[in-house]
Amino acid sequence: MKRSVVWIVLLSVTICFYGCGGSNTDAESEVAESEESAETVPEEEIPSPRREASGNIAGVNVKIDYGSPSVRGRQIWGELEDFGKVWRAGANATTAIEFDANVKINGEDLPAGRYALFMIPEQDEWTVIFNKDWDEWGAFAYDAAQDVLRLTVTPGWADDVQEELLYDVTDSSLSFSWEKARLDLQIEGSGE
Numbered sequence: 001m002k003r004s005v006v007w008i009v010l011l012s013v014t015i016c017f018y019g020c021g022g023s024n025t026d027a028e029s030e031v032a033e034s035e036e037s038a039e040t041v042p043e044e045e046i047p048s049p050r051r052e053a054s055g056n057i058a059g060v061n062v063k064i065d066y067g068s069p070s071v072r073g074r075q076i077w078g079e080l081e082d083f084g085k086v087w088r089a090g091a092n093a094t095t096a097i098e099f100d101a102n103v104k105i106n107g108e109d110l111p112a113g114r115y116a117l118f119m120i121p122e123q124d125e126w127t128v129i130f131n132k133d134w135d136e137w138g139a140f141a142y143d144a145a146q147d148v149l150r151l152t153v154t155p156g157w158a159d160d161v162q163e164e165l166l167y168d169v170t171d172s173s174l175s176f177s178w179e180k181a182r183l184d185l186q187i188e189g190s191g192e
Contacts, residue, residue: 048091055169058189061100062174064117067091068165069178076179077121086129086142089117089176090165096134097174102190105130109190110149118142121181126153128185156182 047069054063069091074080081087089095098114116134120127132146158180165178176183 050092051167053167053169053174055171057103057169057172057187059101060103060187060189062098062103062169062187064095064097064167064169064174066095066117066165066167067093070164071161071179077181078123081121083122084120087119087121089119094118094134094136097130104188104190105149105185106151106153107186108149108151113148115148121155124154126155126183127151128153128183151185153183153185156184158182 048067050065051068052063052065054061056062067090077083095117096114097117099110099112101112103110103112110130114134115130115132116136118129118131120129128151129147130149131142132148133141133143136142158177161179162177162182166176168175173187174185176185
C-alpha cells in the first residue's frame with residue numbers, strides 16, 4: 001500500500017513537472033532577484049550585521065564571528081536580554097570563537113578549536129560559556145553537556161552606551177561591550 005502511494009505521488013509530480021513546462025523559471029528568477037537585492041543592501045541597513053574580530057595573542061590566532069545588534073534606545077540587560085538566561089552572545093546565528101592553539105582564559109585551560117560562545121548575564125556576575133556546538137542558530141538548542149569551559153566573570157557597567165555590540169581582540173584579551181555592559185577575558189597561550 002505504501003509503495004502505491006509513493007508511486008502515485010512520484011507520477012503526479014512528474015506529470016505536473018512536464019505538463020507545466022518542465023521549468024520553474026519564475027521561481028528561479030525570484031530567488032535570483034532576492035539574492036541580488038540582498039547583495040545590494042548597504043551593510044548599515046541590515047539589522048544585526050555579521051562582524052568579525054581577530055588578532056594574535058601570545059602567538060595564538062583568535063577569531064570571533066558574531067551578529068552585532070544595536071541598542072536603538074532599548075533597555076538591554078534585564079529586559080531585552082533576561083538576566084539568568086543563556087544568551088547567544090550576539091544576534092542571529094550563534095557567536096563562534098576560534099583559537100588555533102591551546103589557550104588559558106582567565107587562568108583556565110581551553111584546547112585549540114572552534115566553539116560557540118554563550119553568556120548568562122546577571123546584574124553582578126556573568127557566566128561565559130565555551131561550547132562544542134558552534135554551528136547552531138542562537139541559543140535555542142543550547143546543550144550544557146557540550147560545554148568545554150564555563151567562567152564566572154564580573155561585568156563592568158559604563159555610563160556611556162555602546163550602540164552596536166562589539167568584540168575586540170587586543171594584545172592580551174577579548175573584550176565585549178554592548179549597551180552599558182563591559183567584559184574582558186584575559187587570554188594567554190598555554191604553551192602546550
